[in-house]
Amino acid sequence: MTVRIRSALDTLPAYAPGRTVPGAVKLASNELPFPALPAVAQAVAGAVGTEHAGGINRYPDAGTTALADVLARHVNTTTDRIATGCGSVALCQQMVLAVAEPGDEVLFGWRSFEAYPIVTQIAGAVPVRIPVTGDHALDLTALAAALTPRTRLIFVCTPNNPTGTIVPRAELEQFLDAVPDDVLVVVDEAYREFDTDPDSPDGVEVASRRPNVIALRTLSKAYGLAGLRVGYAVGDPTVVTAVRKVAVPFAVNSVAQAAAVAALGARSELEPRWAQVIGERQRVTVALREFGYEVPTSQANFVWLPLADRAGDFAAHCEERRVIIRPFSHTGGGGARVTIGAPDENDQFLAAAQSYPGRR
Numbered sequence: 001m002t003v004r005i006r007s008a009l010d011t012l013p014a015y016a017p018g019r020t021v022p023g024a025v026k027l028a029s030n031e032l033p034f035p036a037l038p039a040v041a042q043a044v045a046g047a048v049g050t051e052h053a054g055g056i057n058r059y060p061d062a063g064t065t066a067l068a069d070v071l072a073r074h075v076n077t078t079t080d081r082i083a084t085g086c087g088s089v090a091l092c093q094q095m096v097l098a099v100a101e102p103g104d105e106v107l108f109g110w111r112s113f114e115a116y117p118i119v120t121q122i123a124g125a126v127p128v129r130i131p132v133t134g135d136h137a138l139d140l141t142a143l144a145a146a147l148t149p150r151t152r153l154i155f156v157c158t159p160n161n162p163t164g165t166i167v168p169r170a171e172l173e174q175f176l177d178a179v180p181d182d183v184l185v186v187v188d189e190a191y192r193e194f195d196t197d198p199d200s201p202d203g204v205e206v207a208s209r210r211p212n213v214i215a216l217r218t219l220s221k222a223y224g225l226a227g228l229r230v231g232y233a234v235g236d237p238t239v240v241t242a243v244r245k246v247a248v249p250f251a252v253n254s255v256a257q258a259a260a261v262a263a264l265g266a267r268s269e270l271e272p273r274w275a276q277v278i279g280e281r282q283r284v285t286v287a288l289r290e291f292g293y294e295v296p297t298s299q300a301n302f303v304w305l306p307l308a309d310r311a312g313d314f315a316a317h318c319e320e321r322r323v324i325i326r327p328f329s330h331t332g333g334g335g336a337r338v339t340i341g342a343p344d345e346n347d348q349f350l351a352a353a354q355s356y357p358g359r360r
Contacts, residue, residue, distance in 0.1 A: 043262035088231030164298025193222035
């Protein structure tokens with residue numbers, strides 16, 4: 001007799017991370033192309049040391065006290081409104097676990113973040129995918145129309161991953177007015193630091209006015225801590241308490257906490273890096289459009305090429321030229337997401353894209 005496994009896992013979609021291929025440029029995972037700041041590297045080394053009580057031979061602070069204090073000052077709020085997690089994806093799962101019973105519904109655009117249906121089904125809830133518009137933006141009107149008495153949570157990703165499009169502030173407010181107060185809306189802002197659109201909302205500010213809204217952010221992208229996994233959410237203390245309750249104990253390790261505090265303190269050193277990414281994003285977008293590609297305006301650190309059923313072929317073409325990008329299957333809106341890397345990496349990608357015979 002074999003161990004009985006939950007039948008729900010039979011249909012659980014697999015998360016597909018960006019691949020690393022030796023000798024190739026990796027533009028598949030939306031990472032920053034810069035090394036760790038000296039202050040961050042020093043904080044990591046200090047956290048690893050064993051000559052003080054906080055070395056890695058000890059458990060981390062389960063309450064992430066120092067980090068929560070810094071984050072509260074960072075977003076001008078109080079620590080009772082802050083939840084930290086092992087990357088924002090862990091917080092996504094905690095939010096579903098906190099509000100959804102088995103059979104309840106979780107709504108999100110599609111395409112959007114690949115983890116949404118996974119964390120939903122792990123909790124036994126039902127994922128409801130709402131197609132994006134013809135302009136590759138979240139369709140908030142359709143999301144509102146899809147609300148049912150079983151809806152418990154809605155993910156609103158802005159800038160949206162993988163399309164890079166934003167949800168305008170006025171549209172978000174109108175949408176939130178249509179959502180019942182007992183439904184949690186997660187404004188996922190993983191790429192906020194790269195967003196220069198003045199019409200974009202501030203999820204933390206929105207959450208300060210609406211108890212059923214929680215803003216989700218991460219230090220994996222703009223702060224360069226993808227390998228250490230630190231995310232945070234900001235919202236109503238009652239919701240935050242529930243999110244904390246379903247967390248895995250000690251999920252944010254001591255090295256990650258120390259690095260996060262240091263990175264947040266070095267924002268002024270990071271901002272020029274963000275500016276370079278934004279500038280390179282514009283350069284890559286203009287070049288791709290000149291080559292004949294459709295490229296939605298992105299406010300993230302990547303661009304989206306809606307290539308439908310050609311996405312896999314395009315990715316293979318790029319890989320032959322030593323550039324790894326992230327293709328998405330045609331089901332639900334196929335395309336290729338390309339991270340903005342260093343200038344020379346972007347040049348290598350653009351050369352591959354220009355030589356692709358199916359670009360027009």
